[in-house]
Amino acid sequence: MSKKLQGKRALVTGGSRGIGAAIAKRLAADGADVVITYAGNHDGAKTSVAAIEAEGVKGKAIQADAADAEAVRRAVDEAAASLGGIDILVHNAGVAEFAPLGGESLETYRRVFGVNVEGVLAGTVAALPHLSDGARVILVSSVSGFTAGFAGNSVYGASKAAASMFAKAWAHDLAPRGILVNAIQPGPVGTDMNPDEGEFADQIRALTVLKRYGRPEEIAGVASFLASDDASYITGATIDVGGGIFV
Ligand code: NAP
Numbered sequence: 001m002s003k004k005l006q007g008k009r010a011l012v013t014g015g016s017r018g019i020g021a022a023i024a025k026r027l028a029a030d031g032a033d034v035v036i037t038y039a040g041n042h043d044g045a046k047t048s049v050a051a052i053e054a055e056g057v058k059g060k061a062i063q064a065d066a067a068d069a070e071a072v073r074r075a076v077d078e079a080a081a082s083l084g085g086i087d088i089l090v091h092n093a094g095v096a097e098f099a100p101l102g103g104e105s106l107e108t109y110r111r112v113f114g115v116n117v118e119g120v121l122a123g124t125v126a127a128l129p130h131l132s133d134g135a136r137v138i139l140v141s142s143v144s145g146f147t148a149g150f151a152g153n154s155v156y157g158a159s160k161a162a163a164s165m166f167a168k169a170w171a172h173d174l175a176p177r178g179i180l181v182n183a184i185q186p187g188p189v190g191t192d193m194n195p196d197e198g199e200f201a202d203q204i205r206a207l208t209v210l211k212r213y214g215r216p217e218e219i220a221g222v223a224s225f226l227a228s229d230d231a232s233y234i235t236g237a238t239i240d241v242g243g244g245i246f247v
Pocket of ligand 1 (some may be wrong): 013014015016018019020037038039040041042044064065066067092093094095096124140141143144184185187188189190191192193194208
C-alpha cells in the first residue's frame with residue numbers, strides 16, 4: 001500500500017531539532033523526500049537527515065540563516081533543484097525572546113522578526129516558481145500569536161500573529177494555483193526553546209487543560225495531515241494544537 005505522502009517533495013525550515021526535526025521525520029515516514037534547513041547545528045542536521053533517510057526516502061540538509069533573505073533564496077533554489085520541485089513547504093524555523101515593554105531592544109525585534117517574519121516571507125516568495133500546483137504551505141505559528149498570555153510576549157507574539165495572517169492572506173493569493181496555506185499554532189511543546197521542566201514550565205503546564213506539555217511528534221502529525229489529501233478543503237486556517245491552553 002502506498003504511503004499517504006508518497007512521491008511528495010518537502011522543504012522544512014529549522015529541521016535540525018525540536019518540532020522541525022519531528023515534522024521532517026514524520027513527512028519522511030509518510031513517504032515524502034525531505035530537505036531541511038538549519039542555522040548552525042551541524043550535528044542536529046546530520047541526525048535529522050539520517051532519520052529521514054532511515055524511512056527510505058531522500059534527505060538533505062542546507063545551512064541557511066532564515067533572517068538572511070539572500071541565503072533563504074539560495075537555499076530554496078538548492079532544495080528545489082535537489083528535490084525536482086516543492087509540494088510541501090513548512091516554515092518552522094523560529095526564535096523566541098521575551099522582555100517587558102521597554103525592556104526589549106531593537107536588536108531583539110530585528111532578530112525575532114528577521115527569522116519569524118522576514119524569513120517566512122522571503123522563503124515563500126523564493127518558493128513561488130518551484131511550488132507545484134496543489135502544493136501545501138504550512139506555517140508554524142504559536143498560541144502566542146493568538147493571545148498574549150503573559151507579560152513580555154509582545155515581540156514574539158506579534159511575529160507569530162504575522163504568521164497566522166500570512167496563512168489567511170496567502171490562501172487568497174495562491175488559491176488560483178490550487179495551493180493551500182495553513183498555520184499550526186502549538187501550545188507549549190518540550191524542546192530546547194521551551195524545556196518541559198523547571199518553574200516556568202510548571203506554570204505553563206498548569207495553564208493547559210491537559211496539564212502537560214506537548215511532544216514535537218504531536219505537532220508533526222498535524223503538519224502531515226495538512227500536507228495530505230485529507231486536508232483538501234482547508235485553507236487560510238490556523239489549527240490550535242495547544243492542549244487547551246488559553247481556552
Ligand atoms: P528549537 O528547538 O529552538 O529549534 C529551532 C529550529 O529552528 C532549529 O532547527 C534551528 O536550527 C532553527 N533555527 C533557529 N534560528 C534559525 C535561523 N536564524 N535560521 C535558520 N534556522 C533557524 O525550537 P522549537 O521549539 O522546535 O520551535 C519550532 C517552531 O515552533 C518555532 O517557529 C517556534 O516559534 C514554534 N513554537 C514552538 C513552541 C514550543 O513550545 N516549543 C510553541 C509554539 C510555537 P539550529 O538547530 O541550527 O539552531
